[in-house]
Amino acid sequence: MGHLGDLERDIMNRLWSEPDHPLSATEIRDALANGGVRDVAVTTVLTVLSRLEKKNLVRRERSARPHRYSAVQDRAAHTADLMSEVLEASDDREAALARFVGHVSAEEAELLRRLLHQP
Incomplete structure (x- = not known):
């Protein structure tokens, strides 16, 4: 993409x-x-x-x-696809995720926690 x-x-x-x-x-x-x-x-x-x-x-x-x-898709879906594409291209997914999480605001980190704990 x-x-x-x-x-x-x-x-x-x-x-x-x-x-x-x-x-x-x-x-x-x-x-x-x-x-x-x-x-x-x-x-x-x-x-x-x-x-x-x-x-x-x-x-x-x-x-x-x-x-x-x-x-074809909304902005949120496009952004998610881009994020997935970049993550898939990474040789070290853990490092890439750690770097990403290190750059989010406290509010975004809380949102990620909530999203990760949804069924």
Whole structure:
């Protein structure tokens, strides 16, 4: 899955903000420009959406024109997948987990404790 580039992340953030409303490339472009994030051409947005679709992060609805796009999974699931991917790539999972836990806040540590003790 890997990391997202800046424009990929901006587009995914837009799609994640509208989970029940697939967006066209033009709507995404306009939202990015109106939100002050960046001003890009629709063709650039379409290229990035195509890449995101190949990465299985975006689905395209082809039943209407213009095509509409939505995120395959929500932001939390994507983040969890990234964390799992990085952990699986580690030669020393214990050290990686220890380093991660060493960087969380007290509130996050308490949340992890609660989550680990759930049935």
